[in-house]
Amino acid sequence: MVTTTETSAAAGAVRPFRIEIPEDALVELRRRIAAARWPTRELVDDRSQGVQLATMQELCRYWADGYDMRRVEARLNALPQFTTSIDGVDIHFVHVRSPHPDALPLVMTHGWPGSVIELLDSVGPLTDPTVHGGRAEDAFDLVLPSLPGYGFSGEPTELGWDVARVARAWAQLMPRLGYTRYVAQGGDVGAGVSDAMGRQAPEGLLGIHVNLLVTALGGPQPGDTEEERSALEAVATFRSSGFAYFLEQATRPQTIGYALLDSPVALAAWMLDHDTDAYYKISRAFVDGQPSGNLTRDNILDNITLYWLTGTGASAARSYWESYGPDAPAAAAAAGQAPPPVSVPVGFTTFPGEIWRAPRSWVEQSYPTLTYFNEVERGGHFAAWEEPELFATEVRAAFRPVRGPQVPGPRH
Secondary structure (H helix, E strand, C coil), rough: CCCECCCCCCCCCCCECCCEEEHHHHHCCCHHHHHCCCCCCCCCCCCCCCCCCHHHHHHHHHHHHCCCCCHHHHHHCCCEEEEEECCEEEEEEEEEECCCCCCCEEEEEEECCHHHHHHHHHHHHHHHHHCCCCCCCHCCEEEECCCCCCCCCCCCCCCCCCCHHHHHHHHHHHHCCCCCCECCCEECCCHHHHHHHHHCCCCEEEEEEEEECHHHHCCCCCCHHHHHHHHHHHHHHHHHCCCCCHHHHHCCCCHHHHHHCCCCHHHHHHHHHCCCCHHHHHHHHHCCCCCCCEECCHHHHHHHHHHHHCCHHHHEEEEEEEEHHHHHHHHHHHCCCCCCCCCEEEEEECCCCCCCCCCCHHHHHCCEEEEEEECCCCCECCCCCCCHHHHHHHHHHHHHHHHHCCCCCCCC
């Protein structure tokens, strides 16, 4: 459905990449949106029964009639894109070098239901901070890979692509780009990848920054303070009423995959039905015309359209089965013992709209090497997407202690 322009298929080569979307793919997308069969309205006045009818109908009206279907193509083609084969999978990534010398290489990993789209508005503030109120010495060379099975990366054809394997792939990608010293960042699934990188501590990794405490679901957390009890309540709420997408993808990704590949309306509804804070912000953007930060109608539809055109709804869902499915604990036990502790410096930012606001005490318990912690006043689960300037400020601050002279990698 989507064609690309590449050069050199040699193993290990870094190949330029460009998106070319056939017009008939966009015509077919509009046709399928117009042919949607709608359920009756939910019987409640909130999202407790799922994504609300008014939200979906307004999203689809704008998607078919107001949205520029070629925005995704234009936004990504405006940036340097590449693919390279790692462990049998073609990995797509955006690679933006800073105009400033001694920029610190940063590999940043998206999550679900996101993609590299959710990170694009942070590219400018991270690579060229002087234009965004920052300092030249805080600049990054930015590498934004698409997770295997997401976006323009290839789909794994064998089992075993959990977050730990992705972490090992990124540890191959960065040296391949010429970087001998680098840092890693992630939220959502990307936080799991960055956490795994911190535990694997590959040569050259100077530190990690995450904005979701993935370890909070791994076992009992203390509840001695009011802040800790509030976080425990948020985790309990997630497990009781916000866990549907997680459970389905972790146990039956193939089943939901049929709907995600066949119906753009089903795909959009499934992707909106994530956390409460993000859902209501996205709903207001479509129904009331009031976006929260950069969670605009166009940005949201860029992400959904990317999933549709690449046909990756099912393969992205399978990543949850790999990392969090019923066989994941057994596989981890068979592979060795409990994961090692993180040995590199860790930065953490708590955003107020996150699924659970991690207290500093929880973060310190999970990461004894914590060197930076901050709670900010705006933003939620999709922090880089919603508040890219604030997010970039946090990333700069978190990695400031580990900076040093960099050796420029090769130009592609």
